[in-house]
């Protein structure tokens with residue numbers, strides 16, 4: 001989940017990196033608190049260094065995700081195996097008040113990025129897996145299930161001895177959900193094609209998703225719906241508590257009602273004043289016309305974008321329940337009616353970026 005104001009770039013320093021992949025006996029039909037805890041424990045471990053965009057920890061997280069998608073039986077759908085390279089450069093931008101700050105900007109291609117000084121070049125990757133649809137006609141339609149795996153890295157100054165922004169809730173929780181939904185769907189042969197996208201650079205301005213949309217791995221017009229999972233690590237009383245979640249932009253398209261009519265425990269976003277529909281990767285799809293929403297149970301906890309967004313504060317049983325519901329939602333999108341915008345629901349595209 002993005003801040004509403006831009007974030008200063010955190011200083012990085014070196015930590016040793018040791019992590020091992022998870023090894024559980026998976027039940028193909030459902031997730032569990034034990035699986036959630038194991039996967040989350042890897043992604044939000046201190047060794048992942050806060051999964052900053054283009055960082056060593058971010059790359060380690062991407063490799064772990066790719067291995068899990070492979071284990072699930074998906075096809076790699078990036079431009080280099082499971083990875084879609086996202087060329088970025090660090091630039092200094094001048095704010096409207098005349099102050100300057102460092103930022104990351106998408107570059108048109110790798111060659112352009114390489115005109116920047118080596119220290120300012122950033123190579124980040126999206127992780128992309130594809131499950132081909134089983135229906136000879138409907139498999140032309142593509143559903144995108146996504147979450148961002150990047151987070152905000154390492155704090156410049158430790159807080160109570162902790163400097164790692166673990167991002168267990170934001171958005172290791174959604175990343176685990178996408179990996180688990182991929183594993184469950186792969187066993188069920190859905191009729192439409194499903195792309196599982198784990199994006200980078202969300203916290204820096206939806207960079208990975210914007211790159212994906214401009215360089216889609218299938219023709220963009222084939223993408224008929226997008227469901228994102230963002231911050232489902234803790235229950236939200238306004239969603240009905242444990243095992244329940246809300247859907248951003250619920251009243252904008254038929255997706256919310258479609259899912260609820262089929263028993264998916266979702267309510268409309270209880271805090272529209274927070275503008276969550278606009279604060280995550282789904283908005284980039286929505287502005288390009290694709291009905292796109294985010295499942296969340298973010299309860300406005302105080303650990304948002306703090307070093308205390310830790311695994312031990314995640315309710316794994318709640319998360320597993322929301323993941324199982326999300327898998328049913330994904331099944332419905334892959335096999336049932338295509339959602340459409342309701343009158344006035346589609347957001348207006350912003351002016352093109354220079």
Ligand SMILES: [Zn+2]
Pocket residue numbers: 001002003170203305
């Ligand atoms: Zn965030």
